[in-house]
Amino acid sequence: MEKVETKLHLPALKKPSGSLVVKKDDKPVKTFSISSVQKQGALGNILKGESIRQKMHKEQQAHKGLDLVLMGDLTGSMYAYHAILKRKFTEICTTLFQLIPNLRIGIIFYLDHGSGDVYVTKVQPLTVNVEQLQTFISGTPDGNGGDSDEAVEDALYDALEMNWSEINARSIVLFGDARPHEVCACPHQYDYFNIVRLLFEKQVTINTVYCSTGVDYRRLTELHKVGIGDFSHRISRLDDACFFSWIANVTGGVAIGVQQIDDIVDIIKAMAAKDAGKIDELEKEELKITLRPIPALVHIKEQAKLIEEKKKLLGYK
Template sequence: MTQIGGSSKLKTLSQALGGSDAPKAVKPSQKLDVTLTFDTTGSMYGYLEDVRNQLNHLSQEIRQAVPQAKMGVVAYGDYCDAQTTYVTKVLDLTENYQLISNFITQVEKTDGGDFPEAVEEALYQTNQLAWRLGSRRAMVLVGDAPPHGVIDSLQACQYGHNWRDETQSLGKKGIKIYTVQCGSNPDTKRVFQEISQITNGIYLNLENMSDLVDLLISICMKEVGLLAEYEQKLKTNNSLNPSKEKLLRQLGSASDK
């Protein structure tokens, strides 16, 4: 695992959007801790690149609505990547959006090798993050492949971490996992659904890559009770296409969670 502290070379992302259609900020005491966890293997790297292209939008919306938000990032490949890039690369929860920008901009693509990826290691590393007491806690897992130990042997989990054990541990800490499946592999769907169910999170299937950033923002807004306001903002800006509206309906239908 590679732990990143980051540098301060890029322009700050901390400027907030103005305008009367922006979601109102939550109470100052409201804290949100959220991690973005991405599969960075070849089939998935384009999704991360899309997030890169909309970093200003992502950071500004969250910073304005949730001033005390902290964000972490966990990038993961597979065990075969250990000697060339990384199995996991981690940015701990931080309020410094410059570090987040640096990390997402610079994180490398991984190879992945076989179909399952080291999702179990991403879950393990998320368990190690500095979650704040009293915060709303969420993990957004974005991938197209299952962890090891689902369609292959548990012995394929080379570092000895089991996806179900790590998921249960996250759930006990009050961390909801929003699983975002890219593609339609049935094994991925089955295990991503179970991961979300264990943690009282939500399983979502992403039909269009271009919807990802607004989905990430919407998940944060849901956690602090501002999903309806953000949906209205998307409507006002003519940014709510049918596939995005479907995702928001799924988030809204689980409002009791």
């Protein structure tokens, strides 16, 4: 029996003119690409990683406080400042620990080499124990000092080894009236220029208080101008006031002189509040007590604004 071939005839779609119409899809056909999927997966991991890092950063910022190191000359000419610090330290701590969350305070006192004194530097690591800090301040003796320069370089070296927090902002308030020794005159061959550079790289801000009435306290910043972080030109044998100006300017700190010895208390509070981002709050609290602006605090606040503008231009956080 013969097979009959059956053909299925479908009507052609026609335009009104009668010509055939080729039907096209409105949307292009999607193609599957393994490489694009892999890229998307990698991007997802990156975004996920970024999200984790952002959360960690926010968490750190929420717990960020201040590591404050008071670094002071206790040679003969600085006796009166040490006496005030002994007397007023509890007041300083009461203000700052209430104002600044997660605050820790450390202390480095220094004298000089070869002067017959019982120490060159004495270090109290960073702590929250106010009683321990007060005992350290009261129990550290003053000294005589040797030549006109003092062992500032030794104190700066000790600051490198301080128990700095990984999270907190890092601040030094250096008060004294004499410059450090050059390398050739330091028994340990400490190079203060390189030590300051290393401290800056550790994100330590050095604020300075030049304890002499020979310079207008508002002019100290202008004595040795230098860009923040500019260690391209080595400095040496600066006079005392210029050294205190340089070291603050190059690390993004504030340099100030004192009009009266008692000013050291307000200056320490203001420097710490500045580096903790709490200077406005300190100003409000102090106004409740003094009923008038404190000149040193106002000056430090003005200088801090200028420094922040410079940091933004240079790309520093």
